[in-house]
Amino acid sequence: WLRNGILTLQLIISSFFIIGSIIVNQQVKYMMNKDLGYSGKQILMVNFSEENPKPWLKYERLKNEMRKIQGISDISYGEVVPGNGRSSDSNMDYMDKSIQAQHGSMDYNYLKFINVKLKKGRWLDSKLASDTISNVLVNEAFVKKFGWSDEEALKNIFHPGFDYQKDYHIVGIVKDFNIRNLKTTIEPIVFFHYRETDWKRFDVYNIQLKIDPNDIDGTVKRIKSYWQKNVEPGYPFDSYFIDKKFAESFVKYQKQQTLFTILNAMVLMVALLGLFALSSLMIEQKLKDVAIRKTLGASNRTLIFGLTKQFLWITFIAVLISIPISYYLMNEWLKDFAYRIDMPVLPFVLSLVILLLLTFSVVSIKAYQATKVNLIKYLKYE
Known part of the structure; x- marks a missing residue:
């Protein structure tokens, strides 16, 4: 019971990480593809660093002067x-x-x-x-x-x-x-x-410059050179592209996506190793029974299914236990987002299918080996 309990716990955790990684991936993809209602592409924002008693006049002057810089297609604030x-x-x-x-x-x-x-x-x-x-x-x-x-x-x-x-x-x-x-x-x-x-x-604290996409690097260099020579010499050139700045808000969730994927792989590997070890031990204990049933005419398919059935039930029960837990935890995570996906059904179904297939694949390897036992070795004393 203890061994079965440990295996069940490992499979519950594996199921949670499969479900969680799929949901996190779908939410991050949804955010990355969502129409934000604007476009910040090729817009370089330069902040004013130097104190200026009339910053709006500074902006208006720069708006006229910087239009002359090659590669700038539009200017605004x-x-x-x-x-x-x-x-x-x-x-x-x-x-x-x-x-x-x-x-x-x-x-x-x-x-x-x-x-x-x-x-x-x-x-x-x-x-x-x-x-x-x-x-x-x-x-x-x-x-x-x-x-x-x-x-x-x-x-x-x-x-x-x-x-x-x-x-x-x-x-x-x-x-x-x-x-x-x-x-x-x-x-x-x-x-x-x-x-x-x-x-x-x-x-008024910035000027925003729309840059020709054909020469972004060259235009940024010309803007920086002009700024440091004519606008704010001696001050840092404080600038960034608007779309890249907004994209920084996704970094945290992209890291969570990567973390879930890595943990999912690690937990799944541990669970499969545990499953292989436990199935090896339990099947080893049933080799005499396998030999007797094979002598009585049982097919390899029947023997393999009989040996794997217990582990498939353990996996099925583990996934059923994990579903409400995963649903609650991932729903709480999604509540952090004003714009989020609806809780999908697919991750829960995939978790069950993936773990049942992996369980069958791992256990059936050992079960198949068991069907090839030397019958004489196990029956000579019967």
């Missing part, structure tokens, strides 16, 4: 940048209702610059003075939080907590996009031009 974790929030009030929302200043073209889709209304326009005074864009989550339809949102006026005397008019609604990671839900966000609110002008 956004306070709310996917993956960098920087954001501000405030209450947004409409009549007697108030919600908490993120708010971010930006240049006119920023949301188009990162390929966010416009759902309703229009973009901010540099030719309209009102677009630097009181007009804003919001995301779908903002509209849903207030319980408006898109048409109602474009007609309503709300007041931001950071500038309560001001009326904000929504002129456009953009599709939701993820600014943090897939563990968090998309929050309501208000977007407006950095000149719209006096103190926001002083928060």
